Amino acid sequence: MIKKNLFNICFTLVFFGLFSFIIFSYYEDIARALYNHDVFPTDETFEIEACQQWTNSTRNFDMAPDNKAENVTVLMYHRIIEDEEIDDIHLEEDGELVSTVLLKSQFEEQMQLLKKEGYTTLTLKELEQYINNDLDVPKKSLVLTFDDGFKDNAMEVAPILRKLDFNAVSFVITAAVHKYDYPFKAGEFQYFSVDDIHNSCDVFEFESHTYNFHKRMEDNTPYLTGKSDEKVKEDLENSLFNLDGKRQAFASPYGAYDEENIQLFKDLGFSMAFTVNPDVVYPGTPMYEIPRKEVFPDDTMEDFKEKIGLH
Numbered sequence: 001m002i003k004k005n006l007f008n009i010c011f012t013l014v015f016f017g018l019f020s021f022i023i024f025s026y027y028e029d030i031a032r033a034l035y036n037h038d039v040f041p042t043d044e045t046f047e048i049e050a051c052q053q054w055t056n057s058t059r060n061f062d063m064a065p066d067n068k069a070e071n072v073t074v075l076m077y078h079r080i081i082e083d084e085e086i087d088d089i090h091l092e093e094d095g096e097l098v099s100t101v102l103l104k105s106q107f108e109e110q111m112q113l114l115k116k117e118g119y120t121t122l123t124l125k126e127l128e129q130y131i132n133n134d135l136d137v138p139k140k141s142l143v144l145t146f147d148d149g150f151k152d153n154a155m156e157v158a159p160i161l162r163k164l165d166f167n168a169v170s171f172v173i174t175a176a177v178h179k180y181d182y183p184f185k186a187g188e189f190q191y192f193s194v195d196d197i198h199n200s201c202d203v204f205e206f207e208s209h210t211y212n213f214h215k216r217m218e219d220n221t222p223y224l225t226g227k228s229d230e231k232v233k234e235d236l237e238n239s240l241f242n243l244d245g246k247r248q249a250f251a252s253p254y255g256a257y258d259e260e261n262i263q264l265f266k267d268l269g270f271s272m273a274f275t276v277n278p279d280v281v282y283p284g285t286p287m288y289e290i291p292r293k294e295v296f297p298d299d300t301m302e303d304f305k306e307k308i309g310l311h
Helices: 002-025 027-034 104-116 124-131 151-164 194-199 229-242 259-267 301-307
Strands: 073-077 079-081 101-103 141-148 168-172 204-208 249-251 272-274
Touching: 079 104, 079 151, 101 104, 104 151, 104 301, 124 141, 124 272, 141 151, 151 168, 151 194, 168 249, 204 229, 204 249, 229 259
Parallel strands: 073 141, 079 101, 141 168, 168 204, 249 272
Antiparallel strands: none
């Protein structure tokens, strides 16, 4: 009887030991398998504080007086898709690309032009100091921004920018971020995973594009201007928490904002905010109404040159 009890005890201990070892060894795989993405949790962060330290620095540009920028262009992109991967989801009913999708070959040509012409990509902090008249920047300076946080930005855009030694800004809908990585499929609407953010953290500055308010109400009013100030504040605070408190800049979905929003941006500590008004940035530009020029798929290279002021 005693031997039988000892056997049972030993068997139980061995079983639980092996079970615990398997769970410990494959915890991440099991968690991924059980994970059902809805929205990124409001009480978790992307853990990007360390890899975003470079965004806090500014450069002192050594240039001749006649090479100082009189104005700076901020460009806006969304999705960049490999030419061979274009599918029905990327097309309008008339067969043309939707306005937020550019061919990778088109984007590469634009970036190669910027490199050839000696353009400098500024960080947000450098742009802020330029607007405040605290920093002179080269005549051929611009800021690259990407809205929403699509997965193709990490897969297609980041390698191109990294190769050219360019940096950019990613305005992320933080609720759309996936906690675990997943295979890239260009023919789907896919957003960053946390791994994507970490893997492109040397190229992109990650800033808020709301937590989950990139939506419209039944009357087509954007959430940012249609919801109560309290609800908007709660949403933005959630996005800031996800972003480890990064609040250098905010970009309003659809470019919609009002005076109450601007006051809220200030109250929450955002240093600047961007619109979709197609203009250039000057010293003294209102810090919470910074214009951007969107790049469209039907833009020719001449159109692009005009947008960046290259004559």
